[in-house]
Amino acid sequence: MRRPTSRAAPALAALALLAQAPAALAAPLRFDVPAGPLEAALQAYAAQTGVDLLFAPQAVAGLRSPGGRAVSEPEDALKRLLRGSGLTARRIGPRAFALTPAAPSVKTAAPSERRQPAPRPEAGEPLDAVLVQARRRDERLIDVPASVASVSAADLDRLGGDGALALRQAALGLTAAGQVSVETPTLVIRGQRRATAGDSALSVITYVNEAPLPNNGSILPSFDLSEVQVLRGPQGVLFGRNTTGGALLIHTNEPGRDSYVRAATGSSRLREVEAAADLTGAGAPVAVRLAAYGLKRDGLVENLGAGGDLDDRDQAAVRLSLAWKPDGPLSAMLVLDGFRAWETGSAAILSGSYPNPPDVTGGGNGRTPQAAPYFDCGVAGCDIDIALSRQRARGTRVTDIDLPPRSDRRNDGATLRLDWREGGLNLRSVTAYRRSVLDSALDSDGSPLPLNQIVRHIDLGQFTQEVRASGTGRDGAWQAGLFYMSTAPVGVQRTLWASVVTPSNPARVEFQYRRGESLAGFLDATRRLGAGFELEAGLRYTRDVSSACQVRVAAPAVDISEAACGEAGRAQSSAPTWTLGLTWRGERNLTLYAVTRRGYRAGGVNAPNFGPLLEAYQVYAPESLTDVELGLKWAGGAGDWRHRVDAALFRGWSRDIQRALFPAENFDGDGIAANDPPNLIINAGSATISGLELGWRGQWTQRLTLSASATLTQARFTALTVPALLAGLTPTDPDSLRFSYSPPYTARLTADWRLVDHDRLGRWTLWGDLFQSGPVRYVERAHDSNGMQKAFGIAGAGLTVQPPRRDDLILTLAVRNLFDEVYAAGGGAITPAVTATSMIYGEPRTVEVAVRRRF
Structure with missing residues (x-):
């Protein structure tokens, strides 16, 4: 039925x-x-x-x-x-x-x-009826009462390069950059990001086939994708992990889609192959799709020091999707995937040093009397200022580091989706397990001196289970469910910290084991009120439990297991979150909405177990954000033109903001090194975030498509509540801090122009893309010029050719970063205690030629 x-x-x-x-x-x-x-x-x-x-x-x-x-x-x-x-x-x-x-x-x-x-479709109907799942069901983008950006796989192919940086251009309002410490992309939406250190929860969660990725060591899949959707604003009801910034929804292709193979070559000896095949036999009860991916590229940053060139690519991935639909209401989808990378990792380029008045008057640990002979000696080889001068002379594409870089990653996952459809009731179960393994060596200060080096082995497993029931009727729709997540270490978790290493200050080895559980229940309902109005209300209650133990010893050291780690600190937090919205669709292809939401980031526990002086700061509370968003979506046309317009105005209030502080060794004065934290997270204030998001897409017949989009964001701290004991570790005046990774504005212009559309010549399409970003801070201190990126723009252009009578074949030429703009895409180590600062830079101009064959 x-x-x-x-x-x-x-x-x-x-x-x-x-x-x-x-x-x-x-x-x-x-x-x-x-x-x-x-x-x-x-x-x-x-x-x-x-x-x-x-x-x-x-x-x-x-x-x-x-x-x-x-x-x-x-x-x-x-x-x-x-x-x-x-x-x-x-x-x-x-x-x-x-x-x-x-x-x-x-x-x-x-x-x-x-x-x-x-x-020609009826006037007013958009030519590209984009479907999204922002409310956990398929809806047209224009009908969803929320700010959502939908990014097609074709968009990601065009922008190319690093997948996270491509998203930054394709989905305005999202800042995506490499995360130095754990090789996980830093995702920021509407000024919301995780604390700069420590193990706080993410502000933006990525979901692949409805299952959340782990906090650390995750890889964003980049092959055989159906689409990527960016949900802006707090997600406090429908999605498994609570967030204050938004969510990234990634869907891979299921069985039944076209088979294809794509091969590309280009700058820096790029070699890329991607293929997918539907292996379903005639009459088979199980549909099968197999996809594989391989990528190799030489390093973009020449390394004059130890080890190979940085920013290389050496990746392999495979994904198997099985769909089962027997007679009856039950169906199943199983996705198995694996990813491997053997790379040198991102290049942290030495970009500054301390002191850097007026914010930072001290020179950090590298300029103390004990360390000066090794880092501030006035002679090349033992002086950070001379190393900085040489780095600036070399530019951002050449570095000189003393630690051989390494970034070996392994990600494996299994996701099982079960559906039961009977009458008007739908039941869905999503069970997932992911394992992330990282072996890395990073010279985060970017210099030939051992100021700040990290050698890390992380091995984490995450299990998630969600059960959801939903139904629709003439008067509305509803859904309710339960979500559970468990994260645990697998084997030894080891990190070597080499910070301002001298004979009297050896490198330290840290063994840290963290476990976490989250349990939530939710209910969401929409009801049509008549006259085009729809009311939506949702409520979720989440309980989080976390524990951590940590041991730090002088290097070299034998491995210390979790069982020998000692007593673990423990934290528990819980909170309700909600959504309440009113939508009007009284006119065709016009949606007006007003919504208020609350999202939160879980609290947690600092490690190791603190001494009496810091004991009050062992745990930190959840951070919450409540917002109001007003939006408009419209589609229409006149003559040969079709248009789609999206606009969202928002304001949010953030409370109990989680901030990372960096106390010196023996900060508590008890002389016990075992209880000294390398960093700690506290709840330290409140802030407001306001902004505007605009988008327009226009299409003239089938020959020309234009789009323009822009975001404006204003985020500021309104209060800082720092205990007197910790006041020396952070500014206490809210005007002395700024939001990092959050440019005040971004804009994007794109154009697709069909130059040739002829039976004998085929179809030739020229495209162009221009992205403009306002200045970006990768440091929170208001007057610290280290970690600052001025406004920058990135242009790209390309040509797509479809030969005559060959619907199955596409040839592409793409030039990315057309004008070879030099810009920092993320911050490296920007901490006064380290003396040196570094930045991670975006890719230079690259050229790529690709061919795609569909079967």
Whole structure:
């Protein structure tokens, strides 16, 4: 029995016809649908075949279908019903299709035939009906009452380079940069980021196929992707981990999508291969998709010192997806994936030193009388100022470090999704396990002196389980569920810290073991009130428990296991979070909304167990953010132009902000080194975050597509509550601090121009992309010029060629960072105690040529 369909078209985000009778993907099916209104024909097709269809009601309004009566493959049968409608079917699952407006085909039956344009969709319907899952169900982007950026796999291919940096350009409002300490990308949305050190929770969580990635050592997948969605603002109800900044939703391709192979070559001896194949046999009960990826590239930063060049690429990954849909309401999807990297890692380029008045008048540990002969001696080889002068003369593409760099990573995961659909009730279970292993060696000061070096081995496992029930009806929709997460170390966790190493100050080895659990329950409901209004209310209650033990000993040292680590500190925190919103869709393709949300980041425990003086700061409380967002989304057109507009105005209030402090050894004065923390996190104040996010996309016939988007963000601390004991470790005046990794503005312009569209010449499309960022601080101290990046712009351009009569073949040429802009994409070590500071720079101009063949 198919799901009931609402007739209130202006109030619906999308119409899903979910059939309960199963159909094997490749098996022929029988259908008998009479000619008539297209909507009725699609309903009959779904009921007879068991194939799921997703489309906007406005897209089929007023259209007719010629009907059909045959036994054929699912996709061929659907094409018959859509003939002459101007719509095409895009496969989104093993037995599911989304209907979107069709683009004219390049392929022709004979050279003399002229290509006929597809019938123009009804005015006001956007040509690109983008589907998103911001509310854990498929909806059109224009109908979602939240600020969401959808990034296609094609967008990521164009921007290329580092996946995190490509997201920074493609999804405005998201700052993505490398994280020096644990090789996990730093993701910042609306000024929200994790503390600069320690093990605080993330402000932006990444979900792959609905399962959250671990805090540390995670890798963002970059191959065989369906789409990436960026949710801006606190996510406190529907998603497994509570966040204050937003969420990244990454969906990989499921069985049933096209098979393909893509190969690329380019600058720095780039060699990249990506392939995916649908291996489903005819009539097989299980649909199978196998995808693989390989990448090699020489280092972009020449290393004159120890080890190889930095910023190289040497990666391999594989993913196996299995979809099972037997007779009955139960279906399953299992995704197994593995990733390996053997690289030198990001280059931390020496960029400054301390003292740096007026904020920092001290010179750090490297300028003390005991350390000066080794780091401040006035002679090359033992003087950081001379090393800095030489680095500035070399520029940002050459470095000289004394620690051979290494970044070997391993990520394995398994995600099992079970669905039960019976009548109007849907049950979904998502079970996932991920293991992240990191072996790295990082010279974070970027100099030939042992000022700040980190050699790390991390091995973590994370298990998550979510169970969710949902339903829809004529008057609204609801969903409720439970979420559980457990994170634990696997084997020895070891970090060697070499900070201002002298004969009297040897390197230290730290063994730290952290465990965490999170349990949450949630309920969310939307109800249509009439006159185009919809009310949404959601509530979640989360309980987090964490523990940590830590031992620091002088290097070299034998491994210390978790069992021998000693007593672990423990913290527990809990809090309610919510969503309350009102949406109006009284006009076609127009959405107005107002929403308030609360999100929070879990509290935690500092390590090791502190002595009496610092005991009050052993644990820290959750950080919360409450916001109000007003938004508008509209799509329309005039003549040959079609437009889509998105706008969101927001203001948030953050409380109990988690900040990292760096006390010196024996700060507590008890003479016991075992209880001295290398850093500690405290709750230290409040802040406001306000901003505006704008987007426009315009399309003229099928030849020209333009887009413009911009974000404005103003974030400031309104109060700092620092205990007198710790006042010497941080500014206490809110005007003395600034939000890091949060530019005041960003803007992006893109253009796609179809230069040639001819039966004999094929289709040639020229594209351009311009990204502009305001100045970015990678340091919080207001008057510290170290860690500052001035406003910068990045341009890219390319050409895509589809040969005549070859719908299956695409050739591309891409030039990225066209004008070879030098800019810092992230901060390295920017701590006064270390004396030297470093930055991580974006990639230089690169050229790539690629070919993609679809099968």
